[in-house]
Amino acid sequence: MIVLEIVIGGLLTGGIYALLAAGFSLQYGVARVMNVSHGEFIMLGAMSTYSLYVALGVNPLVSLAIVGPVLFPIGFLLNKLLFQRIRKLAGSGDVFEGWSMLVSFGLLFIIQNIALLSWSADQRGYSFLAFPIDLAGLRIPANRLVALGVALAIGFSFFLFLMRTSLGKAVRAAAQEETGAQLIGINIRWMHCLCFGFGASLAGLAGVLISTMFTVSPFIGLPYTIIAIIVVVLGGLGNIIGSLVGGLILGLVSSIVLHIEPSLELVSLYVLFMLILLIRPRGIFGK
Amino acid sequence: MRICEGEGVTKYFGGLAAVIDVDFYVDQGEIVGLIGPNGAGKTTFFNLISGALAPTSGVILFKGDNITGLRPYQICRRRIARTFQLVKIFPDMTVFENVVLGSLFGSHNLRSSAREEAMEQIRFVRLLEKKDMLARDLTVANQKRVEVARALATKPELLLLDELVAGLNPAEVDEIIALTKAIRDRGITVVMIEHVMKVIMNISDRIIVLHHGEKIAEGTPSQIASSKKVIEVYLGT
Amino acid sequence: MPTFGDQKKNLSQLALAILIVALLAFVPVCCSDYYVSLFISIFKYTVLTVSWATFCGPTGYMSLASAAFLGSGMYVTALLGDALPLPVIVLIGGAASLLLALVAGLASLRIKGIFFAMFTLGLSEGVKGFINWWEISKTGRQGRLVISASGTTVFYTMLIILVLALLTSYLIRRSKFGLALRSIGQEQQAAEHIGINVNAVKLITFAATSFWIGATGSIIVTQWSYVDTQVAFSVFYSFMPTVMALFGGLGNMLGWILGSVVFTILSELLLTPFPYYYMLIFGIVIVSVFLFFPSGLVGLVTRWRKA
Numbered sequence: 134m135i136v137l138e139i140v141i142g143g144l145l146t147g148g149i150y151a152l153l154a155a156g157f158s159l160q161y162g163v164a165r166v167m168n169v170s171h172g173e174f175i176m177l178g179a180m181s182t183y184s185l186y187v188a189l190g191v192n193p194l195v196s197l198a199i200v201g202p203v204l205f206p207i208g209f210l211l212n213k214l215l216f217q218r219i220r221k222l223a224g225s226g227d228v229f230e231g232w233s234m235l236v237s238f239g240l241l242f243i244i245q246n247i248a249l250l251s252w253s254a255d256q257r258g259y260s261f262l263a264f265p266i267d268l269a270g271l272r273i274p275a276n277r278l279v280a281l282g283v284a285l286a287i288g289f290s291f292f293l294f295l296m297r298t299s300l301g302k303a304v305r306a307a308a309q310e311e312t313g314a315q316l317i318g319i320n321i322r323w324m325h326c327l328c329f330g331f332g333a334s335l336a337g338l339a340g341v342l343i344s345t346m347f348t349v350s351p352f353i354g355l356p357y358t359i360i361a362i363i364v365v366v367l368g369g370l371g372n373i374i375g376s377l378v379g380g381l382i383l384g385l386v387s388s389i390v391l392h393i394e395p396s397l398e399l400v401s402l403y404v405l406f407m408l409i410l411l412i413r414p415r416g417i418f419g420k
Numbered sequence: 421m422r423i424c425e426g427e428g429v430t431k432y433f434g435g436l437a438a439v440i441d442v443d444f445y446v447d448q449g450e451i452v453g454l455i456g457p458n459g460a461g462k463t464t465f466f467n468l469i470s471g472a473l474a475p476t477s478g479v480i481l482f483k484g485d486n487i488t489g490l491r492p493y494q495i496c497r498r499r500i501a502r503t504f505q506l507v508k509i510f511p512d513m514t515v516f517e518n519v520v521l522g523s524l525f526g527s528h529n530l531r532s533s534a535r536e537e538a539m540e541q542i543r544f545v546r547l548l549e550k551k552d553m554l555a556r557d558l559t560v561a562n563q564k565r566v567e568v569a570r571a572l573a574t575k576p577e578l579l580l581l582d583e584l585v586a587g588l589n590p591a592e593v594d595e596i597i598a599l600t601k602a603i604r605d606r607g608i609t610v611v612m613i614e615h616v617m618k619v620i621m622n623i624s625d626r627i628i629v630l631h632h633g634e635k636i637a638e639g640t641p642s643q644i645a646s647s648k649k650v651i652e653v654y655l656g657t
Numbered sequence: 658m659p660t661f662g663d664q665k666k667n668l669s670q671l672a673l674a675i676l677i678v679a680l681l682a683f684v685p686v687c688c689s690d691y692y693v694s695l696f697i698s699i700f701k702y703t704v705l706t707v708s709w710a711t712f713c714g715p716t717g718y719m720s721l722a723s724a725a726f727l728g729s730g731m732y733v734t735a736l737l738g739d740a741l742p743l744p745v746i747v748l749i750g751g752a753a754s755l756l757l758a759l760v761a762g763l764a765s766l767r768i769k770g771i772f773f774a775m776f777t778l779g780l781s782e783g784v785k786g787f788i789n790w791w792e793i794s795k796t797g798r799q800g801r802l803v804i805s806a807s808g809t810t811v812f813y814t815m816l817i818i819l820v821l822a823l824l825t826s827y828l829i830r831r832s833k834f835g836l837a838l839r840s841i842g843q844e845q846q847a848a849e850h851i852g853i854n855v856n857a858v859k860l861i862t863f864a865a866t867s868f869w870i871g872a873t874g875s876i877i878v879t880q881w882s883y884v885d886t887q888v889a890f891s892v893f894y895s896f897m898p899t900v901m902a903l904f905g906g907l908g909n910m911l912g913w914i915l916g917s918v919v920f921t922i923l924s925e926l927l928l929t930p931f932p933y934y935y936m937l938i939f940g941i942v943i944v945s946v947f948l949f950f951p952s953g954l955v956g957l958v959t960r961w962r963k964a
Contacts, residue, residue: 167774167775215948219947219948223951227717227770230770231719231771231774232903232947232951234719234771234774235899235900235903235943235947236943236947238943239939239940239942239944239947240944242936242939243940243941243944245936246934246936246937246940247937249933249936250933250934250937355892359782362775362778363779366772396790396793396794397790399782399786400783400786400790403779403782403783403786404783406775406779406783407776407779407780410765410768410772410775410776411764411765411768411776414772470850472849472850491849491854492849492850493849493850493851493853493854495850496850496851496852497852502850504846508844508846508847509844509847510840510843510847510848511844512839517836520836521836521840521848521851521853522851525833525837525851525852525853526851531833570847570851571851574851
């Protein structure tokens with residue numbers, strides 16, 4: 134019984150984590166930007182969904198279709214106008230990785246402050262499908278099941294996209310071996326912008342789902358960014374599918390810890406993170 | 421006198437055997453050549469002696485002391501120095517700074533004597549006019565000299581040279597031959613990895629041949645030149 | 658290697674430094690509380706930046722552990738403030754930070770590049786989370802009251818810490834240690850082979866510089882009466898030293914000091930008129946720094962001088 138509870142809880146959390154991490158993985162794996170402001174896009178998705186629901190009565194599931202397409206061009210342009218320029222100025226790859234991380238920290242400030250001005254610092258929540266559903270003897274809130282369903286659907290479509298479509302394969306190629314990808318005719322700069330845009334969209338979608346289950350505020354970004362980093366390292370830096378798997382695994386770990394000592398949940402994830410970095414930094418699927 | 425010797429030296433990387441059960445010795449004052457086709461394990465062998473890698477099994481002795489598995493800085497302080505196949509000079513420092521680091525940390529404690537030592541080694545490799553140039557602005561040939569000077573500044577008794585001659589033109593090759601002989605004349609024992617046969621045959625007192633990680637032949641240059649095994653390995657059957 | 662001409666330059670630089678410190682010592686006497694507080698902020702960020710850059714500048718590592726060190730110092734004071742005299746507390750704060758740096762440093766000796774950055778970020782957030790958990794399970798509350806010290810006390814303590822931190826950094830950079838650090842940053846394997854105990858050099862530098870960050874945390878927390886983990890271990894303290902050092906110019910100590918001084922004054926100027934926008938402006942400044950003058954203020958001055 135407890136095992137089932139843990140597993141379902143793990144899948145729930147893991148599905149969200151996988152979505153968070155997939156976007157981050159695209160941004161680091163392809164565009165080589167360690168985007169510390171990734172969580173802020175999650176936050177934007179969450180806060181916008183809240184406002185759309187409370188002010189206009191828009192169903193969060195519909196918000197998915199709004200948030201995703203809106204964040205995509207923002208991400209695309211951010212890469213094109215900002216990070217591409219930093220890449221030129223930085224010279225070497227290592228310097229670029231460091232600088233782009235710091236620039237994204239500046240972005241974190243900008244986005245968070247805009248959010249604070251728009252929404253104020255209070256925690257916001259709304260009720261959406263909050264009634265419990267009986268599933269195999271467990272009572273699970275309906276919104277969590279819906280969120281899991283949507284996350285799995287998005288994750289699975291993303292997985293199919295990466296494996297079956299030619300664009301998806303090009304993305305994987307660019308993540309694994311950039312020079313090789315260029316040699317077979319992939320326009321790498323356009324690919325960077327594309328993946329950055331996708332990453333922002335995926336983050337926003339994760340934010341929409343998160344807002345249906347938890348209270349949100351302009352400050353929720355950074356902890357999610359760190360979770361994304363942990364998942365990506367666990368799955369293997371640069372391996373986009375690895376981040377999907379890593380997300381599910383981390384969700385499971387999180388669920389187990391939650392049952393033993395709930396307030397240590399985040400700390401245990403950080404400890405796991407540092408252990409991975411020490412013992413096997415290339416992660417499960419990394420090169 | 422044997423200055424350096426090893427028994428059963430072996431190195432595995434996971435399932436891949438890079439060096440297999442090699443017994444070797446080097447006499448003081450010799451120039452020993454280490455040859456073998458690409459991938460034979462020569463640089464790995466150097467890495468095992470210099471401490472960059474620890475052997476999977478086997479023992480390496482230097483002047484009678486067991487140096488197996490010691491860290492590179494400890495091995496340097498015991499008077500073994502090396503150069504690298506892909507030059508590893510400090511690019512954003514001057515020639516002088518590169519070499520004086522060697523004398524400061526490898527051999528001397530006082531700044532003044534370290535400085536003198538560095539100048540002497542820079543003079544020895546004939547880079548005096550370039551001593552204040554940034555190392556990254558030098559030609560590859562000169563960068564290799566810097567690496568040699570830096571290694572010499574640590575006052576080694578055994579010097580491992582890894583493909584010093586690669587990519588040099590014939591005039592530069594002759595200079596390197598002269599330099600290596602001059603190093604030996606100072607009493608330093610030399611082991612050198614080379615692909616250029618002219619160099620190896622010319623100055624080695626003895627040659628060790630590696631192939632697929634194993635020692636397949638050992639002897640004087642003329643013995644090696646006439647060894648059927650070695651010819652097979654290099655020319656194929 | 659110093660020449661006679663260099664020695665003269667060194668003496669005049671030393672004289673100038675002593676003069677500046679002497680002048681600064683008069684600030685609490687002649688200026689309002691506002692300026693005392695401003696200078697304390699400047700001192701604090703300068704210690705953070707210089708300590709960060711002494712290790713990370715020459716080696717090229719990006720440490721985001723500064724928040725962990727600063728916060729540890731703060732919590733030492735929060736926990737032991739009533740029990741021991743203040744100078745002892747500050748020393749213990751520094752020692753706690755040093756211990757943390759040694760442990761983290763030992764663990765991460767083989768980690769490089771972006772992984773090291775992530776490791777240190779994880780360290781900062783992890784220590785924050787751990788102390789948060791510990792606080793909640795011990796006291797049930799997230800925050801804690803702290804002993805107070807007067808502005809003057811904080812000012813002079815920070816001034817002493819600043820001078821000592823700068824001295825530490827200067828001695829490290831000018832010694833053969835400093836040369837070794839640069840060589841480790843450029844070609845670590847070669848450095849190891851010429852007799853440099855790379856692990857020892859990295860550990861000692863990382864730990865020694867972290868001491869001052871911890872001590873700083875210990876004293877500045879007495880300006881506030883209340884502390885919690887969000888404030889003490891704010892991610893801001895992890896990133897800002899890097900940004901300030903780059904802003905000023907990574908190559909030399911003057912750049913680091915300039916970067917932190919200018920940035921702190923800038924944030925002070927932005928804080929009062931725009932309390933709700935200052936993070937936004939800050940973020941724009943950070944992004945602009947990288948877009949428009951990546952070689953920092955010092956680079957800007959050099960180019961301006963040449964023109």
